[in-house]
Amino acid sequence: MGIPTLISTSTASDSSSIDITSGIDSTYDEYMFVFTDVNPVTDGAHFSFQVNADGQTGFNETVTSTYFKVYHVEDDTDANAGYDAGNDQAQGTAYQYLAASMGNGSDESGAGVLHLFNPSSTTYVKHFFSTAQYCHLSNYSINAFAAGYINTTSAIDEISFKMSSGNFDGVIQMYGIS
Amino acid sequence: MAMTLITTNTSSDAATSDFTTGIDSTYKLYIFKFIDINPATNDKNFTFQVNATDDPGGDYDVSAITSTVFESEHYEDDSIARVRYEPNDDQAQGTAFQILAEGMGNGGDESLAGEMYLFNPSNTTYVKHFYATTNAYRHPDSSRQTFAAGYINDTTAIDDIRFQMSSGNFDGTIKMYGVG
Numbered sequence: 001m002g003i004p005t006l007i008s009t010s011t012a013s014d015s016s017s018i019d020i021t022s023g024i025d026s027t028y029d030e031y032m033f034v035f036t037d038v039n040p041v042t043d044g045a046h047f048s049f050q051v052n053a054d055g056q057t058g059f060n061e062t063v064t065s066t067y068f069k070v071y072h073v074e075d076d077t078d079a080n081a082g083y084d085a086g087n088d089q090a091q092g093t094a095y096q097y098l099a100a101s102m103g104n105g106s107d108e109s110g111a112g113v114l115h116l117f118n119p120s121s122t123t124y125v126k127h128f129f130s131t132a133q134y135c136h137l138s139n140y141s142i143n144a145f146a147a148g149y150i151n152t153t154s155a156i157d158e159i160s161f162k163m164s165s166g167n168f169d170g171v172i173q174m175y176g177i178s
Numbered sequence: 179m180a181m182t183l184i185t186t187n188t189s190s191d192a193a194t195s196d197f198t199t200g201i202d203s204t205y206k207l208y209i210f211k212f213i214d215i216n217p218a219t220n221d222k223n224f225t226f227q228v229n230a231t232d233d234p235g236g237d238y239d240v241s242a243i244t245s246t247v248f249e250s251e252h253y254e255d256d257s258i259a260r261v262r263y264e265p266n267d268d269q270a271q272g273t274a275f276q277i278l279a280e281g282m283g284n285g286g287d288e289s290l291a292g293e294m295y296l297f298n299p300s301n302t303t304y305v306k307h308f309y310a311t312t313n314a315y316r317h318p319d320s321s322r323q324t325f326a327a328g329y330i331n332d333t334t335a336i337d338d339i340r341f342q343m344s345s346g347n348f349d350g351t352i353k354m355y356g357v358g
Contacts, residue, residue, distance in 0.1 A: 004181050004357060034357065036206045036298045070246040070263065070327065076270035081248045081263045107333045109304035111297035113207075133297070133307040133327045141244040143309055143327035173206060173358060175180075 004032055004175035012170045017162035020174055024157045026120035028176030035172045038110040040102050042166030044137045047102055047110055048095035049161045053154035060093045065148025074139045098146050099132040110134030119156035126150040185354045195341040195352050203300035205356030212352055215290040217282050219346030221317040224290055225275035228330055229338035238340045242271045245328025253320040279314040279324050288315035299336035305329040306336050
């Protein structure tokens with residue numbers, strides 16, 4: 001990893017989304033989003049992200065992605081790893097799940113890092129990958145790996161994080177990697 | 179603020195590598211880098227545990243962990259190449275040291291490298307999440323990449339962390355960075 005420079009810190013407190021609408025430009029060819037203490041109001045909600053291309057409206061760019069997870073329940077009755085076809089996208093425009101079916105207990109949370117590469121490129125698609133570690137609603141520890149590309153050659157200059165339903169608490173720090 | 183080197187621990191035939199200062203609310207993310215980790219005893223595991231602030235100076239033996247471990251491995255003789263979940267290395271509310279790499283080789287040129295992320299250890303509301311990626315030269319002459327992740331199921335702040343082998347001493351360098 002290169003040297004990260006903190007660009008912004010966004011804090012959600014019973015918020016519907018964190019939208020980062022400035023600071024994503026050609027200054028860096030990699031951006032890193034560190035999310036900590038993410039806790040949904042709604043049990044089983046999915047923590048997710050989408051982006052908006054320069055000059056466009058709405059967080060609805062086309063995504064093709066993969067999602068696999070490693071899981072282990074606290075009572076030790078279930079543990080394995082596998083691809084999760086319900087959480088990927090094939091040219092979809094929905095918010096991409098980073099952590100699916102999160103627990104909303106008072107001590108339950110999620111954390112992780114999302115990398116977004118060269119969002120200002122106007123030649124290539126935009127790649128991302130994320131590693132999330134979180135509490136599942138059914139007392140599992142989940143290590144989730146989401147990756148893919150935003151299938152546009154337009155520059156990306158905005159990103160949004162939210163739950164699939166309901167509000168959430170959490171902190172997202174955006175870094176530029178040089 | 180950026181990525182700040184807080185401490186470098188260099189172990190030479192040492193039983194443990196302890197970080198007992200520098201873990202606090204300054205950073206939301208701590209990154210530990212493992213370099214040239216070489217056990218004194220063959221076929222031992224590289225591990226970690228923590229102490230919470232309500233167990234100052236404790237023995238790193240009371241923090242419950244629920245974790246996952248999966249691995250990708252390839253033998254030098256090409257006899258085995260696989261990806262699999264490793265149920266022997268995970269924990270379900272266990273208080274043992276969490277395995278980050280299993281069955282390390284202790285040959286003169288055999289070692290481990292990797293990194294571990296620990297998120298917001300000073301938080302007093304939520305459990306504490308971690309994930310680690312290591313690559314080890316294992317005792318049967320194989321390369322194994324291990325992905326260990328989980329949470330320390332404690333809402334008390336974490337301020338100490340210990341790295342050690344499952345038995346025996348080790349050489350190596352561990353650097354702790356704060357990000358934020």
